[in-house]
Amino acid sequence: MPRPPYNRRVLSRCLPYTVIRPLDSRRALAHSFASLLLALVALAALGNAHAQNERRGFLFEVRKGAQTSLLFGTIHVGRPEFYPLPASRLSRLSTLDALVLEADITDATRAINATQKFAMYADGEDGLDKRLSPDLLKRVEAVLARNQLDPAPMMRMKPWMLGTVLTLFEAAQAGYVPGLAAEAYLTRMAKSGNRPILEFEGIEQQFSLFENAAWSTQLAFLEDSLKAVESNAARREINRIAQAWETADRPALERLLSEMRAQTSVGARFTVDTVLLGRHDAMVRRIESLMADGRKYVFAVGALHLVGPRGLVEMLKARGYTVTEL
Secondary structure: OOOOOOOHHHHHHHOOOOOOOOOOOHHHHHHHHHHHHHHHHHHHHHOOOOOOOOOOOEEEEEEEOOEEEEEEEEOOOEOHHHOOOOHHHHHHHOOOOEEEEOOOOOOHHHHHHHHHHHHEOOOOOOOHHHHOOHHHHHHHHHHHHHOOOOHHHHOOEOHHHHHHHHHHHHHHHOOOEHHHOHHHHHHHHHHHOOOOEEEOOOHHHHHHHHHOOOHHHHHHHHHHHHHHHHOOHHHHHHHHHHHHHHOOOHHHHHHHHHHHHHOOOHHHHHHHHHHHHHHHHHHHHHHHHHHOOOOOEEEEEEHHHOOOOOOHHHHHHHOOOEEEEO
8 A cells, every 4th residue: 555645743643642742741742632533523524526436334223123223343443535435324324313432532631631630640650761671661762762752741641552553544544544534524424414423432441441441451451552563463454444344345344353263362362352353242231231222322342342252243133133234
């Protein structure tokens, strides 16, 4: 894939958490984070019409008796040419009574508070420059220097947050930005139709999932992220999942999940067993609870949550729902 037409100024606006200049306090960094999240949602309006696959994204009808809703597998980053979604998708998605996201990131104050509480070290506390081993710190600094990123604000982040930042930066370098995520597009659709936006979890619960992990697990997550960046595996994986999403290639998504499940490192096991599969029981309960009120929901979750024997599609089928791919 050719290098995307993004410079550092554009990347600094498009990538959440990434801060090019030093910031003086936790509050300033958290505020910058929240402002960027809001800007990223607005960026979804930049999508232009292109020649499109008519089955972009993974869309399923979920039905039990008179209850019916839609389950949409999303991608957390995107490109302008992903939008607008094909007419066949829009005609179904536009019938929603409410949208249910993993987390609604449009509340700036809430995002600031969650970031301060879970993702950053408090003023006066040691940062990662004092907490990482010399070898790991050297690798982090090398990656930051390679991308011309100021290490000072990055050192105020928890290990899992820094790992996430590095992965998102790789996505942006490959041409994908969070502001063009499918969730941002669906959020705009819902708000334009005055439909409510609900959550499976929320940003606080998602952050606490990482923060409550053992220190050794957080370090392993950061190290796995570093390895993926250093070897360019992060970009290859991002390209694979984006291509699968863009063409609604379910077998390709299942192969990717199978490869992830086969990995044995501590960071990989945490990602698969806790961050991915570990949330599914609660997600299914949320779907069942909401659908019982008779409204038509669009449940939007990361596409990898849908597939595999422990994915949401098979779990819903096991609970008596008819799940049909559209």
